[in-house]
Amino acid sequence: MTVNPDWYLALGVVLFSIGALGVLVRRNVLVMLMCVELMLNAANLTFVTFARMLHDIGGQVLVFFVLVVAAAEVVVGLGIVVAIFRRRSTATADDLHAMKG
Amino acid sequence: MAGLLGTLTAASTATHASWVDVGTFAVAAAIVLAGAVGVVVARNPVHSALMLVMTLFGIAVLFVLQRADFLAAVQVIVYAGAIVVLFLFVIMFLGVDREENIAAEPLRGQRPLAVALTALGATGLLLLGQVSAWTTGAPHVAGPDTGQSNVALLGKSVYTTYLFPFEATAALLVIAVVGAVVLARRPPAAAEPVRTDESATPEDRADAPGPAEGARP
Numbered sequence: 001m002t003v004n005p006d007w008y009l010a011l012g013v014v015l016f017s018i019g020a021l022g023v024l025v026r027r028n029v030l031v032m033l034m035c036v037e038l039m040l041n042a043a044n045l046t047f048v049t050f051a052r053m054l055h056d057i058g059g060q061v062l063v064f065f066v067l068v069v070a071a072a073e074v075v076v077g078l079g080i081v082v083a084i085f086r087r088r089s090t091a092t093a094d095d096l097h098a099m100k101g
Numbered sequence: 102m103a104g105l106l107g108t109l110t111a112a113s114t115a116t117h118a119s120w121v122d123v124g125t126f127a128v129a130a131a132i133v134l135a136g137a138v139g140v141v142v143a144r145n146p147v148h149s150a151l152m153l154v155m156t157l158f159g160i161a162v163l164f165v166l167q168r169a170d171f172l173a174a175v176q177v178i179v180y181a182g183a184i185v186v187l188f189l190f191v192i193m194f195l196g197v198d199r200e201e202n203i204a205a206e207p208l209r210g211q212r213p214l215a216v217a218l219t220a221l222g223a224t225g226l227l228l229l230g231q232v233s234a235w236t237t238g239a240p241h242v243a244g245p246d247t248g249q250s251n252v253a254l255l256g257k258s259v260y261t262t263y264l265f266p267f268e269a270t271a272a273l274l275v276i277a278v279v280g281a282v283v284l285a286r287r288p289p290a291a292a293e294p295v296r297t298d299e300s301a302t303p304e305d306r307a308d309a310p311g312p313a314e315g316a317r318p
């Protein structure tokens with residue numbers, strides 16, 4: 001008898017919520033990207049838990065793809081941060097109001 | 102979620118091995134949550150990145166606990182070894198590794214509202230897990246029990262059932278690399294410098310000597 005999967009799902013919910021809270025309250029773009037990583041990891045944990053519960057390796061394959069997409073997202077996101085910083089010398093989301101009405 | 106208390110009562114009568122599982126889960130969950138809270142509340146972005154490493158290692162331990170050995174290794178190599186290093190590299194490169202005043206609240210009432218909305222969402226998800234039929238399955242080891250290792254199962258699945266998505270991710274990675282190079286490239290010095298809209302007044306635009314026609318490559 002191992003740990004009940006419900007515990008893993010509850011942990012995933014809490015982790016996702018902390019990540020979402022971080023995206024909402026932090027203003028540093030780099031920290032916001034890290035909080036997105038937290039949310040992706042919560043989803044990964046849920047996928048692996050369901051793969052174990054449902055006898056299906058497909059959940060683990062999906063985690064593999066999520067990892068690849070996360071890597072691509074971080075690369076492009078950090079490239080955008082560097083490009084913005086080069087023009088504005090800021091990494092704070094509040095200062096990026098060029099399209100504000 | 103109905104079995105949360107059941108786990109405790111079952112564990113009290115179970116064998117020694119299950120206590121190892123429960124204890125490992127508790128320690129790893131504590132590490133994951135402490136790291137996640139640290140990412141959000143750390144004032145220095147470097148500290149946030151290091152807290153993120155802590156969370157990722159905790160998740161890797163939880164993957165091992167659920168018989169996802171290959172994913173645990175990939176998690177450590179790709180996330181802790183590549184993504185977080187990339188974060189730290191950009192933080193150092195831009196020189197934004199100074200303390201940030203997170204006590205200041207630019208939008209009045211935004212922070213309590215964010216906490217309330219997040220708590221509402223978390224409660225909703227936990228209730229959804231309790232009322233739905235998804236969590237009624239008995240715990241099993243991952244994958245069909247064919248005696249194969251986790252790596253063999255995953256590899257066979259990736260190269261047969263999920264072959265097309267696998268190829269698509271390869272294309273995605275190439276596109277991401279090209280996009281990162283294009284974004285990070287400095288504009289050539291001969292080209293007209295790109296103005297920010299705030300620094301350019303109408304007189305500036307009228308008086309600025311534009312590049313001669315045909316001067317651009």
